[in-house]
Amino acid sequence: MFSIDEIRAQFPVLDQQVYGKPLVYLDNAATTQKPLCVIERERDYYLHENCNIHRGVHYLSQKATEAYEHARQTVASFVNARDAREIIFTRGTTESLNLLATSFEHLFFKDSSLDRFVPRDDAKQPKVLVTAMEHHSNLVPWQQMIQRHNGELLVVPMDGKGVLDLNHYEELLKEGLKVVSIAHISNVLGTINPVKQMIAMAHKYGIPVIIDGAQSIAHHPIDVQDFDCDFFVFSGHKMYAPMGIGGLYGKSEWLEKLPPYQFGGEMVDMVSFEKTTFNVLPFKFEAGTPNVGAALGLETAIQFLQSLDRKEVEAYEEKLLQSAIQQLSEIDGIRFIGQAEHRSGLVSFIIDGVHPYDLGTIIDKMGVAVRTGHHCAEPVMTCFGIPGTVRASFALYNTMEEVEILVNAVKKAAMMLR
Ligand SMILES: Cc1ncc(COP(=O)(O)O)c(C=O)c1O
Numbered sequence: 030m031f032s033i034d035e036i037r038a039q040f041p042v043l044d045q046q047v048y049g050k051p052l053v054y055l056d057n058a059a060t061t062q063k064p065l066c067v068i069e070r071e072r073d074y075y076l077h078e079n080c081n082i083h084r085g086v087h088y089l090s091q092k093a094t095e096a097y098e099h100a101r102q103t104v105a106s107f108v109n110a111r112d113a114r115e116i117i118f119t120r121g122t123t124e125s126l127n128l129l130a131t132s133f134e135h136l137f138f139k140d141s142s143l144d145r146f147v148p149r150d151d152a153k154q155p156k157v158l159v160t161a162m163e164h165h166s167n168l169v170p171w172q173q174m175i176q177r178h179n180g181e182l183l184v185v186p187m188d189g190k191g192v193l194d195l196n197h198y199e200e201l202l203k204e205g206l207k208v209v210s211i212a213h214i215s216n217v218l219g220t221i222n223p224v225k226q227m228i229a230m231a232h233k234y235g236i237p238v239i240i241d242g243a244q245s246i247a248h249h250p251i252d253v254q255d256f257d258c259d260f261f262v263f264s265g266h267k268m269y270a271p272m273g274i275g276g277l278y279g280k281s282e283w284l285e286k287l288p289p290y291q292f293g294g295e296m297v298d299m300v301s302f303e304k305t306t307f308n309v310l311p312f313k314f315e316a317g318t319p320n321v322g323a324a325l326g327l328e329t330a331i332q333f334l335q336s337l338d339r340k341e342v343e344a345y346e347e348k349l350l351q352s353a354i355q356q357l358s359e360i361d362g363i364r365f366i367g368q369a370e371h372r373s374g375l376v377s378f379i380i381d382g383v384h385p386y387d388l389g390t391i392i393d394k395m396g397v398a399v400r401t402g403h404h405c406a407e408p409v410m411t412c413f414g415i416p417g418t419v420r421a422s423f424a425l426y427n428t429m430e431e432v433e434i435l436v437n438a439v440k441k442a443a444m445m446l447r
Contacts, residue, residue: 030341030345031337031338031341031342031345031425033426033428036425036426037426037428039064039065039066039333039426040062040063040064040065040426041065042054042062042063043062043426046396047393047396047398048393048394048395048396050394050395050396051396051434052396052398053396053397053398053431053434053435053438054398054424054427055397055398055399055421055422055423055427055431055435056398056399056400056420056422057247057267057374057375057422057423057424057427058216058244058267058374058375058400058404058420058422059267059400059422060266060267060272061247061266061267061268061269061424062269062424062426063269063270063271063326063330064269064330064333066329066332066333067269067270067271067326067329067330067333068326070325070326070328070329071271071322071323071325071326074093074096074321074322074325074326075322078092078093078096079093079321079322080092080093080321081093081318082094082097082318082319082321083295083312084295093321096321096325097319097321097324097325098113099328100324100325100327100328101113101116101118101311101324103328103331103332104116104118104276104327104328104331105278107251107331107334107335108246108251108252108253108261108276108278109251109252109253109254109255110253110254110278111254111281112281113311114281114284114309114310114311115278115279115280115281115284115310115311116276116277116278116311117276117277117278117279117284117311117314117315118274118275118276118311118315118319118320118324119262119274119275119276119277120273120274120275120320121243121263121264121265121266121272121273121274121275122164122166122167122241122242122243122262122263122264122275123166123264124275125260125262125263125275125276125277126166126167126170126210126239126241126262127170127290128277128290128314129170129208129210129239129260129262129277129287130170130171130173130174131170131174131290132287132288132289132290133155133174133207133208133287134174134177134178135287135288136286136287136288137155137178137207138178154178154179154180154181155174155175155178155180155181155207155208156175156180156181156182156183156204156205156206156207157171157174157175157180157181157182157183157206157207157208157209157210158182158183158184158185158198158201158202158204158206158208158209158210158211158236159171159182159183159184159185159209159210159211160184160185160187160193160211160212160222161184161185161186161187161193161408161409161412162187162191162193162212162215162217162218162220162222162406162409163210163211163212163241163406163408164212164216164241164243164404164405164406165405165406165407166241166243166405167210167211167212167239167241168182168408171208171210183201183204183206184408185197185198185201185211187220187412190367190368190369191215191217191218191219191220191366191367191368191369191372192220192369192370193220193222193223193227195223195226195227195230198227198230199230202230202231202233202234202236203234206231206234206236207236208236208237208238208239209227209231209236209237209238209239210238210239210241211224211227211238211239211240211241212240212241212243212244213240213241213242213244213245214242214244214245214248214372214373214374215244215367215406215409216243216244216375216404216405216406217366217367217377217403217404217406217409217418217420218366218367218369218372218377218409219350219367219369219372219373219374219375219376219377220367220369220371220372221245221369221371221372221373223371224238224240224256224258225255225256225257228240228256228257228258229257232257237259237260237283238258238259238260239258239259239260239261239262240256240258240260240261240262241262242261242262242263243262243263243264243267244267244373244374244375245263245373246263246267246268247267247268247269247334247374247424248342248343248346248373248374249339249343249373250339253278258278259279259280259283260277260278260279260280260283261277261278262275262276262277262278263275263276265323265326265327265330268330268331268334269330269333269334269424270323270326270327270329270330270331271322271323271326271327272323273320273323274320274323274324274326274327275327276327277314281310284310284311284313284314285310289307289313289314289316290314290316291316291317292305292316293316293317294316294317294318295308295312295315295316295317295318296308296312296313296314296315296316337425342425345425346373346374346423346424346425346427347373348429349423349427349428349429349432350372350373350374350375350376350423352429352432353376353421353423353432353435353436354376356432356433356436357376357378357436357439360380360436360439360440360443361381361443362380362381362382362383362443362447363378363379363380363381364378364379364380364381365377365378366378366379366413366415366418374422374423375420375421375422375423376420376421376422377404377418377419377420378418378419379415379417379418379419380419380439380443380447381447382446382447383442383443383446383447384416384446385401385402385416385417385418385419386401386402386417387442387446388401388419388439388442388443388446389401389419391438391441391442391445391446392435392438392439392442395434395438395441395442396434396438397434397435397438399419399420399421399422399435400419400420400422401417401418401419401420402417402418403416403417404417404418404420419439421435
């Protein structure tokens with residue numbers, strides 16, 4: 030078993046008081062804290078290695094380029110991609126999904142021989158499938174693209190426990206879809222969707238599948254080849270890495286086919302006033318100067334996770350979650366939002382007669398940091414007919430004692446507010 034004290038010693042930010050109470054940080058689904066090794070890696074880069082990459086012949090530039098490409102290789106191994114060319118560095122999940130929505134739009138509508146947008150017959154009114162539990166990041170980019178072309182956004186419904194209706198999904202797959210884009214784990218409900226099965230089902234109809242791994246990558250080993258997903262997107266900051274870095278895995282066949290997303294330096298091959306040709310993968314999708322320091326921090330965060338027994342971490346986090354659910358369920362009037370059998374990482378709830386915002390504000394004064402509101406998933410709130418939830422989300426540095434502090438704080442706040 031890993032030592033929780035040793036782990037926590039690597040996260041100095043946890044060792045502080047807020048409003049005179051020890052900080053209990055349970056907002057990990059929004060962002061995780063960063064271990065010293067990650068902070069030091071980024072600092073070290075700026076102290077000793079900072080340089081723009083890929084373009085310089087000089088020593089520092091070559092060193093920074095090698096480090097950046099090494100980080101790409103590390104990400105590739107971490108998600109078990111076949112090739113580092115299949116990893117694109119982005120700012121995070123949101124940028125990765127915008128990249129995909131834009132590139133698919135260009136693929137559907139841009140006639141490259143004419144170099145202008147022409148709706149092709151087979152792509153008129155594109156249909157994209159998402160689920161009822163998506164974060165706005167996996168909804169709005171598709172919605173925008175679809176609205177520009179009079180297409181249709183189809184939605185896989187879920188039941189009252191937050192479990193997707195796979196029979197309905199199968200029916201929707203027959204509707205002539207262009208893309209399926211689904212969350213691996215819901216950031217509101219904690220539901221782990223059966224993505225491997227859903228990918229296989231979509232592939233029967235020849236439809237590419239994107240997996241939003243923002244909430245899964247920190248908690249579970251990811252194997253994109255085993256999933257057989259066409260794309261997998263994630264954010265570094267939710268897996269102990271710095272903000273401003275994330276990734277997009279794409280099967281090389283797809284990435285070769287998709288047009289670039291942004292244009293500028295680095296992503297080009299040859300440029301004249303008449304015409305531009307584009308660079309090879311992965312550079313074709315990385316326009317401009319990347320966040321090298323954060324990419325190195327992401328590599329270090331991966332190495333930090335790999336230094337632990339991930340099965341053990343999974344089991345530990347599961348214990349935290351189950352203990353929180355069990356203790357919270359003793360509170361009068363509590364209603365859990367999301368009760369899927371397969372769930373992970375977080376618990377969302379409301380309490381009769383108590384506004385989530387008020388509850389979050391009061392327990393904050395007791396040192397407990399949770400998130401309240403719609404969690405960037407307003408349609409989920411609409412499905413459940415609620416304005417928002419209180420969400421406690423866990424990371425590997427949280428403790429059973431913190432779970433107890435959370436439960437006691439919620440009990441006290443509920444009493445004060447009712
Ligand atoms: C499931 C899911 N998708 C996408 C995002 C967006 O991630 P980011 O803000 O890091 O781009 C989040 C963030 O909470 C999320 O939970």
